[in-house]
Amino acid sequence: METQRLPAMTSSALQSLLRLIFILLLTWGCAPPPPPSAIIADAMPGTTPIPPANTPRLTDAETLTRIQSAENMSFLNFNGQTEYRVGPGDVLEIISWDGMKPVKQETIVRQNGLISYAFLDDIDVNGKSIRQIDDLVSEKLTRYVKKVRLDITVKTFQSKHVLLFGEINVLPLGKTGPGKYPLRGKTSALDLIVEAGGGTANSDLKNVELIRDGQRYSLNLYNAMFKGDTSDNIILDHNDMITVPHLPGLSERIYVFGEVVNEGVYPFSNTMNLLTAIGQAGGCSRTAVRSSIKIIRGYAENKPIVLGADLDLLLKGGDIRQNIELHDGDVVYVPRTFIGNLNEFILKTTPMLEYIFYPGRIRDTYANPDTLRVLTR
DSSP states (O other): OOOOOOOOOOOHHHHHHHHHHHHHHHHHHHSOOOOHHHHHHHHSTTOOOOOOOOSOBOOHHHHHHHHTOSOOSSEEEETTEEEEOOOTTOEEEEEEEETTEEEEEEEEOOTTSEEEETTEEEEEOTTOOHHHHHHHHHHHHTTTOSSOOEEEEEEEOOSOEEEEEESBOOOSSSSOSSEEEEOOSSOBHHHHHHHTTOBOTTBOGGGEEEEETTEEEEEOOHHHHHTOOOTTOOBOOTTOEEEEOBOTTOSSEEEEEESBSSOEEEEOOTTOBHHHHHHHTTOBOTTOOGGGEEEEESGGGTOOEEEEEOHHHHHHHOOGGGSOBOOTTOEEEEOSSOOOOHHHHHHHHHHHHHHHHOHHHHHHHHHOTTSOOTTOO
């Protein structure tokens, strides 16, 4: 795709205007970031501002305590590994070995946490891990059998669950979308959302709501997805409720990422250009390399192109060709380091772009135990 470039304008009046804009951007970059509601309201007159969240955000200490919690109702640590806690309603599959021949038996954990297996009755497995149950059943069987060999797995997880509401994709394959999901062990809020299909194009990952034990919390999962900051990506517990809210007023949008004050999704207008987009995002940060800005266009149509822009040439040299007119769906990326290798840049930004435009692909990769999970810890 060819981009038409306008001839450079170098009049002293234009340079003075651009220097003024540059000073304003620097001022924005040093100021504390405005709330998302203020950004959206200023950028799109007539749009109803997002009301400030009335739910308490987890403090750093509370967040770390929850994330680093050794155990909860859904999992425990056993010999240095996290394992699922078995509970009432779970279905266990127990395989014993008669020589080389496996003998399978299924047993459901009763409401009192007890199971029966072979000629053993009332074995208390409630709250125990699979390895603990294996050890317990094997020890009881040694009273009657000389050599015991068991393989125990959870065939159906039914004792712990969480509820997921809001802007979640419904994909054609597998269980996705809002609904009730079983916990299968140590599971983070982002684990759940990605497993369920990922957030929709209208999802607000910066203001995800958690309800636990009657208390409401606001979680910024955007940072966990795109920045690797897991401070709000808490570990879920039985009966947690997660709501991914709708991001209002953004039928057409652009995305601004990288070294800006406020990364995120912003409303698009037909007169939008690079300067206005960066201005909406609060300006460049002090660590930004403004001479190597990239604009990714057409990714949603599977025909991506990458445009380059030098903000220093625009602001200091008056080269208005650098102030690229934006299109709906453009992704503006302000780097921390100079981007010399375009292929390497595309490779690094692909996970972010895939989540934005094709969340189903991320879900399939994320749920595959043979692949790495994207931007999570």
